[in-house]
Amino acid sequence: MSRAGETVWEVFARKEYSEPLHHVGTVTEDDEDLAVVSARAIYDEQPWIHMIIVPRASIREAISA
Amino acid sequence: MSTVRLDPPTATMISLIGSLADNKSALGRRYGEWAVSAPTIESAVAAAAMAQDELGHARSTYPVLAKLGVERSEEPGLDAGHPMFVIAEELPDWASVIAANLVVDGVLTTFVATARESSIEPLAHRARKILQEEGAHRVHAEAWARRIARAGGSDLELLVRRVDEMWAQAARWPGPDSDPGYCEAIAAGMVSGGPLAIRDRVRDWLYPQVGGVSLDEPTDWSDWDPQRRQ
Numbered sequence: 001m002s003r004a005g006e007t008v009w010e011v012f013a014r015k016e017y018s019e020p021l022h023h024v025g026t027v028t029e030d031d032e033d034l035a036v037v038s039a040r041a042i043y044d045e046q047p048w049i050h051m052i053i054v055p056r057a058s059i060r061e062a063i064s065a
Numbered sequence: 066m067s068t069v070r071l072d073p074p075t076a077t078m079i080s081l082i083g084s085l086a087d088n089k090s091a092l093g094r095r096y097g098e099w100a101v102s103a104p105t106i107e108s109a110v111a112a113a114a115m116a117q118d119e120l121g122h123a124r125s126t127y128p129v130l131a132k133l134g135v136e137r138s139e140e141p142g143l144d145a146g147h148p149m150f151v152i153a154e155e156l157p158d159w160a161s162v163i164a165a166n167l168v169v170d171g172v173l174t175t176f177v178a179t180a181r182e183s184s185i186e187p188l189a190h191r192a193r194k195i196l197q198e199e200g201a202h203r204v205h206a207e208a209w210a211r212r213i214a215r216a217g218g219s220d221l222e223l224l225v226r227r228v229d230e231m232w233a234q235a236a237r238w239p240g241p242d243s244d245p246g247y248c249e250a251i252a253a254g255m256v257s258g259g260p261l262a263i264r265d266r267v268r269d270w271l272y273p274q275v276g277g278v279s280l281d282e283p284t285d286w287s288d289w290d291p292q293r294r295q
Contacts, residue, residue, distance in 0.1 A: 038107035
C-alpha cells in the first residue's frame with residue numbers, strides 16, 4: 001500500500017557485476033535522496049555491490065498477461 | 066580512567082575524543098529509541114541504521130584514547146560519560162530527532178572531518194571510516210529538513226525551535242576558539258581546524274537547510290567545563 005502523495009520506488013540490487021539486477025523490494029518516499037537512504041538501510045541483509053531505485057511510475061509494461 | 070601524559074594539546078584531544086565517543090553513544094541511543102516511533106517505516110529503519118552506526122562509532126572511538134595514555138579499567142556502558150544535555154534523555158518529538166541529526170551529528174562529524182589527517186594515526190583511521198558512514202546521516206538530515214520546510218506551518222516552527230535549542234549546546238562543544246590546548250593541537254597536526262572553524266562550517270551548511278534559525282556564536286564561556294565540554 002502506498003501513502004498518498006508519495007512515490008513508490010522499486011529497488012534492484014546485485015552481489016556481483018556478472019549477475020543481473022534482482023528486484024529486492026520497494027520503498028515509499030517523496031524525496032529521492034531519502035529513498036536512496038531508506039533502500040540501503042532496509043535491504044542491507046546481503047553484501048550488495050550495486051543497488052538502484054526506480055520510480056514505479058516510470059516503469060512501462062511490455063507484456064501484461 | 067587515568068591519564069599518563071597531560072600536556073595541553075594531549076589533554077584537549079583526550080577530552081574531545083572521549084566526549085565524541087560519549088556523544089555518539091548517546092546519539093545512537095536517541096536514534097534507536099525512534100526506530101520504533103518514526104513517522105514512516107522507511108524512517109524507522111533509517112533511524113535504526115543510524116543508531117547502529119553511532120553506537121559502532123562510539124565503540125571504536127573509545128580505544129583511540131589508549132593511544133593518548135588513557136587507561137580504562139573497563140569498557141564504558143551505553144549510558145557512560147557526559148553527553149550533551151540535549152541528547153542525554155529521550156527526544157520528545159521527531160523534529161528533535163531531525164534537529165539532533167542536523168546539529169549534534171553535524172557538529173560532531175565536522176570535528177571528525179578535522180581529524181581525517183590527524184597525526185594521531187588511530188584517530189585519522191577512525192575518522193575516515195566514520196566519515197564514510199556519516200554521509201548517509203547527512204543526506205537523511207538534509208532530506209528531512211527539506212520535507213519539513215515544504216510542509217511549513219507548525220512543523221517548520223517546531224524544527225526551527227529544536228535546531229536553535231540543539232545549537233545552543235552543540236555549538237559550545239568544540240569550546241572557545243582561543244583555547245590554548247586546542248591551538249597547540251592544531252599546530253601539532255592532531256586536528257586541522259579549531260572551534261570557530263567548526264561552528265562556521267556547520268552554520269554555513271545549516272542556514273540553507275532550515276530557514277529562520279539563529280545559530281548564534283557562543284560568547285559567554287565563564288561556566289564552560291573543558292572536561293565535559295559543556
